[in-house]
Amino acid sequence: MDAMAGKQSFEADQLPQIIVFGPPTFYKSHDKEFSSKFRVLKPWQSQLPLPEFLTAQAKNIRAALCSGVFKLTASILRHLPSLELVVSGSVGLNHIDLLECRRRGIAVATASTLYSGDVAELAVGLLLDVLRKISAGNRFVRNGLWLKQGDYYPLGSKLEGKQVGIVGLGSIGQEVAKRLEPFGCTISYHSRNRKLSVSYKFQPNIHQLATTSDILIICCALNEETRHMINRDVLLALGNEGVIVNVARGAIIDERELVWCLEKGEIAGAGLDVFENEPYVPQELRVLDNVVLSPHVAVLTVEASRDFYELASGNLEAFFSNQPLLSLVPNE
Amino acid sequence: MDAMAGKQSFEADQLPQIIVFGPPTFYKSHDKEFSSKFRVLKPWQSQLPLPEFLTAQAKNIRAALCSGVFKLTASILRHLPSLELVVSGSVGLNHIDLLECRRRGIAVATASTLYSGDVAELAVGLLLDVLRKISAGNRFVRNGLWLKQGDYYPLGSKLEGKQVGIVGLGSIGQEVAKRLEPFGCTISYHSRNRKLSVSYKFQPNIHQLATTSDILIICCALNEETRHMINRDVLLALGNEGVIVNVARGAIIDERELVWCLEKGEIAGAGLDVFENEPYVPQELRVLDNVVLSPHVAVLTVEASRDFYELASGNLEAFFSNQPLLSLVPNE
Incomplete structure (x- = not known):
């Protein structure tokens, strides 16, 4: 020994x-x-x-x-x-x-x-969860409300037919797009540069992407150009039926403005794996029913x-x- | 007037x-x-x-x-x-x-x-939720545990590369399969009859499908042949890393046996939109962390x-x- x-x-x-x-x-x-x-x-x-x-x-x-x-x-x-x-x-x-x-x-x-595939999976999972109210329905059943209150009736929103705008069409963005195609979504994107290898529609600025999309999925790197790129203007352009998913970095979205838009119903929902000051997540977000919050686990498989x-x-x-x-x- | x-x-x-x-x-x-x-x-x-x-x-x-x-x-x-x-x-x-x-x-x-597309979307959503622990992570963040306890570490399971067995390859089953293909899953199925129009592998009985699958997705009709088709034997054949999703009818699974297998860790998790005695959902299911429970909303969009x-x-x-x-x- x-x-x-x-x-x-x-x-x-x-x-x-x-x-x-x-x-x-x-x-x-x-x-x-x-x-x-x-x-x-x-x-x-x-x-x-x-x-x-x-x-x-x-x-x-x-x-x-x-x-x-x-x-x-x-x-x-x-x-x-x-x-x-x-x-x-x-x-x-x-x-x-x-x-x-x-x-x-x-x-x-x-x-x-x-990890592109792992991250893309979580992006699609968060999106389906928000649109189809999976976590909210799960809370309803776990809390025994189905038996007490009767049917859960807030209707979900069908992914099929939606316009999806991908912010940052790198490896992760492309993996997300590939997985959304058979759901019958129309994909467009905004990126520093137009990608000649894809047929998705390129939007030259983020505001235009938000205006023409039902759903925004954030897949870009955080840098000085992208910090708070998703501000109140962009969220208002996405609109009150719009949904945003972030699997990139929290600070790409101005979190305070996001909370305001969610609380006011200016956008419909959000699926967030990342936050501005992790592991801190604002209390206002944690009580909303139309958000799904994930503790930065996109690669944790x-x-x-x-x-x-x-x-x-x-x-x-x-x-x-x-x-x-x-x-x-x-x-x- | x-x-x-x-x-x-x-x-x-x-x-x-x-x-x-x-x-x-x-x-x-x-x-x-x-x-x-x-x-x-x-x-x-x-x-x-x-x-x-x-x-x-x-x-x-x-x-x-x-x-x-x-x-x-x-x-x-x-x-x-x-x-x-x-x-x-x-x-x-x-x-x-x-x-x-x-x-x-x-x-x-x-x-x-x-509603085949609506149901297929929920099936994929429940599957991603269970594998990637989305609702469980959401609970962790909402309850403030990320800040208090540090990182959420139970690793999720990647959908890519998994063997998915579809039970009932009708319209819904086929819509599910189509959506899972770009996730890099291998699809096989069990159905009353082999479908000549698809290239997925046919398994002549449910036990063999469970044995060769990481994931079972129930998409068949409820009738006297399919009632309790998913019994303890089938669940044990699926195995302790196996996940089951049910968007069909609750009674296709023997719910008591399912609860037993989940509690004992004989299978890894379940995503259930349907139950044997809706709106009643057994208390034992409602407290498990590895299940996602949905109040029969697959078509509610x-x-x-x-x-x-x-x-x-x-x-x-x-x-x-x-x-x-x-x-x-x-x-x-």
């Missing part, structure tokens, strides 16, 4: 070292597997403040794995003088100081399109967890063996 | 007379429109017991409109000696004594495939309500003007 322990620790010393920030939600399911391949520094287990921890232990660290909510700022990067690679567990990269990484020549690998492990460990192994990364973010 | 009222009532006397049983859920939204075309007898508004009401007022009634839950039995039909047509607002006809209708030569018109009115009034008008019915049930 002692000999074994000695052997293990000797071998562990030979493993390439990485640091994990966050940790990514999926990390805990694969801690053992990562630890069999890498010597893993876990700052969240230390009593030291992060800068001191990094100064003491991370001077020679060449690769980091980080979650989608951990803010990898320039001041943290300053404590990692040997860093060459950041692997993010997330699709969005708004939590990483990409400019600083670029200046320092630090490569960034992302989850890329790995058993299947995506396995995909995450394979891509993240694959990227790290490629890096340490001087092979090309599996999912490098282009240094635009 | 009086003259108008007199004129209206004179004209109303000329309108063909119908009786409405139930009434169908959608009827109330279209009462005015029906009443402008037909003189409508409404037994539910009378103090008289139904047989007396019928004897007193319905001797000459030739056409009836009935809901999907009103039991149109031989003993009620006996009080309607002039009846020639029953128009049902529902797809299923298990509430009508079809043998007695056939014996008497009473034509039966049904909603036929009118604004769009289906309009479709119902058009088909029902169209059938009645066709009948009274001696034209072929729009949706006659074949007298097999």
